[in-house]
Amino acid sequence: MIVTVDVGNTRIKAAVFEGNTNLKNFVFDKTVLENEIKKILKEFQTINNLVVSSVADVEKQAFLVFEKWVQVHFVSHEDAFPFINNYGTPKTLGIDRMVLAAGAALLYPNQNRLVIDAGTCVTYDFVDENNVYQGGAIAPGLRLRYESLHAFTAKLPLLKLQSPESYVGKSTSESIHSGVVNGLVYEIDGFIEEYKTGCSKIIIILTGGDAEFLAKRLKNTIFANSNFLLESLNQTFQYKIKND
Ligand SMILES: Nc1ncnc2c1ncn2[C@@H]1O[C@H](COP(=O)(O)OP(=O)(O)OP(=O)(O)O)[C@@H](O)[C@H]1O
Ligand SMILES: CC(C)(CO)[C@@H](O)C(=O)NCCC(=O)O
Ligand SMILES: [K+]
Known part of the structure; x- marks a missing residue:
């Protein structure tokens, strides 16, 4: 166990x-x-x-x-991972992103995979069908967006995550909810469209603390699995045992 x-x-x-x-x-x-x-x-x-x-x-x-x-x-950068790392700065690649890429490579073999982790940061990690980790993106997460609007302005209140009524915010709070939530949803849908255009077939995994909240708001139907990092850690460990 x-x-x-x-x-x-x-x-x-x-x-x-x-x-x-x-x-x-x-x-x-x-x-x-x-x-x-x-x-x-x-x-x-x-x-x-x-x-x-x-x-x-x-x-x-x-x-x-x-x-x-x-x-x-x-888990460290020195461990065996089931993909070829094509990141320009492999030593600074987040270990969570490496574990997510490993989980995607092991659980979804021989296909293009994009893992989106909506946590403190939203990360995108792309492992192609030849098992090459190509990179992705790092953006601020939902809570970080609410907090930074408040921290770096004089007039914006700190709000709790709430579903926007519309994309047209009619008040300060509605505008913030629309900017943060709709903004991130459009961003994720936009990235998904780019990846789908770039590869003929791709599996997309959405995880992290905000995965379920975001999944039902995306234009693309994506299965959310908030546990994917923990499952990937289990997979990475089993892979390590087999390859040691
Ligand atoms: N109890 C909670 N505390 C903090 N964030 C929460 C909570 N419940 C849901 N969230 C949401 O989860 C997000 C943070 O996700 P998560 O906990 O996965 O981040 P994390 O600690 O950076 O983890 P990881 O690095 O594994 O992604 C926040 O944007 C927030 O909206
Ligand atoms: C981006 C975070 C904070 C996401 O948890 C983490 O993966 C990290 O600290 N990464 C280091 C930078 C990089 O991945 O290139
Ligand atoms: K994260």
């Missing part, structure tokens, strides 16, 4: 797997990392591997305490 842990810039997500079966999921704050993981290990005493990817300022040391009970694997 394994537990996969995704340390994002906003929060931590974890999932327990038996083979490919996802038994239970957890979400918690970085400040309570040690306690929450200990609780998971107590609840599932047959967990023998803990697999972490971190893009935040939570380093490997924070996980060494669990080595008393399980083997700890901190």
Whole structure:
């Protein structure tokens, strides 16, 4: 049994797997990392591997305490990945993006894949049908857009995510909701159109904290899987074991 842990810039997500079966999921704050993981290990005493990817300022040391009970694997750029990396700066490519690309390559073999992760940032990652990771894009996520409008202006309030009534905002708040939500939806649909034009056939995976909210608003029908990074960590780990 394994537990996969995704340390994002906003929060931590974890999932327990038996083979490919996802038994239970957890979400918690970085400040309570040690306690929450200990609780998971107590609840599932047959967990023998803990697999972490971190893009935040939570380093490997924070996980060494669990080595008393399980083997700890901190995914790094040096690990074996199931794709050829054609990114210009592979050492600065986010480890979460590498894991998403690996999951896409392993779960959807021999086809073009685009993974869109709508978290703190919205990332786009394209792995082509020859298993070459080509790159993608990084943009601000939904919450980051609301926060930056407020942080960098004098007059704009900080609003909570809300579905816009229309693309024509009739008030300050309606204008902000339209700009943030419709803006991101148009952006994602626009990128999808570009990728679809560029490749004859492509599978698109939408994940991250805002995946479900966004999926139902997109023009393109896309299946949202908020767990794709955690599932990809499980896949990446199984691949590593087979290839070590
Ligand atoms: N309880 C919550 N706390 C923070 N963000 C939330 C919450 N519930 C939903 N969200 C949404 O999720 C988004 C953040 O996504 P997520 O938690 O996947 O980010 P993350 O920590 O950067 O993770 P990752 O790096 O794995 O994408 C925010 O834009 C926000 O709208
Ligand atoms: C873009 C984020 C913040 C998304 O989590 C992460 O993948 C990251 O820190 N990336 C480093 C830059 C890059 O991927 O090129
Ligand atoms: K993200």
